[in-house]
Amino acid sequence: MSDQKAAPPGHLSLPGVLAFASVSIPIAALQLAISVHLPRYFASSIGLELAVVGAAFGLVRLIDIPIDAGIGVAMDRTRTAFGRYRVWMLLGAPVLMAGFYMLLAAPEGVGLGYLVGWLLVMYLGYSGVYLGHLAWGARLAPTYQQRSRIFGAITGLGVIGAMAVLLIPVVMGQQGYDEAQGVRAMIWFIIGATPVTVLIVLTSTRETIAKDHSASFRARDYLTLIARGNVLRLLAADFFVTLGPGWMAALYLFYFRDSRGFSIAEANVLLMIYIAAGFAGAPFTAWLANRISKHRALMFNTTLYSIGLMILPFLPAGNFMVFAPLMFVVGAMAAGFTVMIRALAGDIADELRLDSGREWMGLVYAVTNATTKLAQAGAVLFTFNFALTAVGYQAKMGAVNTPEAIRGLELAYIVGPIVFVMIAGGCFLGYRLSPERHAEIRHKLAERDAIAEGSVLEALAGDPEFPAVRSPS
Template identity: 65%
Template sequence: MTKAKSGTPAGHLNPLTVLAFASASIPIQALVLAIAVHLPRYFATHVGLSLAVVGTAFAMVRLIDIPIDVGIGMAMDRTRTRFGRYRVWLALGVPVMMFGLWLMLQAGPSTTQLALSGILLFTYIGYSMVYLSHLAWGGVLGPTYEQRNRVFGAVIGLGVVGAVAVLVIPILMQQQGASDSDGVRAMVWFIIAALPVTALLVLATTREPITVEHGKSFALRDYLTLLKHGNVLRLLAADFAATAAPGWMAALYLFYFQDSRGFGVVEANTLLMIYVAAGFAGAPAVAWLGNRIGKHRALMVTTMVYSLGLIVVPFLPAGNFLAFAPGMFLVGAMAAGFLVMIRALTGDIADELRLANGREWMGLMYAMTIGTTKIASGLSALTFVLLAALGYQAAEGAVNSPEAIRTLELVYIVGPIVLSMAAGFSFVGYKLTPERHAEIRRELDARDAAYAEAPGLGSLTGDDMVLPPKDLPPGPRA
């Protein structure tokens, strides 16, 4: 990969470099799926904690962790080392995340809600450091409209490997006579092992372009102005809804497919594996679509198709694997498309902000979307509390009444349909088109090149890398 004098990458991105970089998403997405589907149920069913304790702990920690994400994002954007901004945070986050996962394996029936919350918070901090630094690095690795789609298409596509792995592991373990609990523990060990391997691959093979900064140093109050920016608000609304829709379903998936749809554990996990594996096709296909019709339009298409697919689910014959498999593939491909488009749109909006203000916003922008993701995931976890209040019994061997099953069915299907449609609707009237983004990139590249060629300025680092506002070419305000 070549590098422009301004510090931004130029030219063609090497596909092998992109794939190597994307490999870090394997353990990240493995953990995302394990937390969404298996770990809450593991703590409630096998460890023996109550549904209310588990649901409250997961929801509370995700909400508490949000301001930590914002702080990490701000710190990343202000980090200046000879090794780069985001690679340092990726390297530091890996051991934190590994230790938090190990602590999860030590939980038992005597674990209190406070202790479980502490374990989850520690794990989430490490997860945020790894995930956020990887996303922000990806945002600067592919700076053009098309490159960003390809980078995040690869990131989400390879993340499917990790997600599929945590689905295959319990199936293989059960075939060997192991318990469901043993399968979940094996998932966690897989993530612990994959983290350092993929992180080292990224650090060894991928250069980090460092964007040039021209504006004054920002105070905390300046970051709050993001919440007045129309495109930022669109993005956060869409990210919340697009995360809440599949997250809501994921938390209840095994309960719904076993108690309502009549599938066994192996069949339900296999259908879920089809849903997740569809991301191999969905991520690159939606990335391609985004380059043809625009990212915001591609997001609208995926959310509409996803909602229509969900409407069909209750009408499929219960227990019929072949009837469910195509639909699971379709909605899984669309869900992967959500992620690709939202991650790529985040980088575009960060470019718009950098042109207006002269500072790097990439880390904070991804921190904010991770924040909305965690809010959505946390509220999704509260479906456990709702089910418990409505009389549904989750304990192993419990028998639920027909009324409780109907409650489960309604809770599972209605919310995600509304939320996914809302995600697409958030980008009606969006004006940061491919043509507008190309203009922004031309202005950024010209300004960065002029700065790099200015006598004595190109060699400065840290807070010295600032030009007085009067020396800046005019740009649109955020």
């Protein structure tokens, strides 16, 4: 049952933060599985053409974008005794699990319709859990510093889920299981971890519902949201900062096997190092943000990430000990992207609430999730349907690629992400929502909420049905 009184800002305990962040374990596992393993699984093990896989993943994410916006609006308008955002997490979990199970059960040679249908179901459940968690997290930690802290914890704890997804096929491979069986085991891990962690969050965390001081949403309000400068910065940065790593993820196993000379098992271990670096990168970025500001921390991370990619092609092929440190640095910077985008989104939603008098948190996270999905769709669609096809690369098991095709794969893997990630950092040049400005916004919101609360008490004091209520004056 929801408690309408949350802990004061700055008094969120570490166990409370970790309990709340726990649902990021299956969410991060799902995100990595979808980005790296599932497209390859359907192309290599289920037998679908690359173009079909790219079209399915791209189409579903495009369909899901307006649905996410609707879910975000519905979240912000939800007011129940159970809470505003927690009810969406509770409803989303079983839908996510059902969709993933049906993808697990996909027979060999399954058609495009089956893949699109159950991917869409899975994404609907994912949106309920993911958007509810992000919006609730931003409301749970309203101050500039606490918001960096909680989203740092969410990203850091998500590393556990991502690491599990990477370790499962490695361990199963050592036991004699094939790659397809390893992917199926990943899916079972996500299906099992989702209800457990959602229940941990719901039973351990209190939720507060922010007060609305304005009328309900109108259609033109959505256009107003998209037209705001800070929202445009956020959406553009989120798109490009997702497209860069997503582009790399789609090509990762192909590149590290065929260009860098690593086995699939070795490539997965390097990817584990990249992901594990989030344990350092997420808290480091949160620490940095509270010293130089969030947008500058994001710009620092995007720059160092791009420099790391520029170095990657010059390392000796197949040399694990040389690749591992660079993968750690690049992975640490990538973890910071997520921390800062999520934290910045909460700050911008506060600015919107001050200006309009209504809650925007769910919708802001919905539209950023929409740009994330659009970028993820673009990553799979363009790499599978255009980049690899254009250079003549063959993805099927046992295929032999020409040196020209390998060279094209190398260029696609490196050049695109560098450009995209640097554009993302550049989106925040001239950004003015500083820590001082956000503190001023939070102060004004608290004053307005207090005035509204006092008005309600005064009205009740004059009502004979509430004799125990007295005016605060």
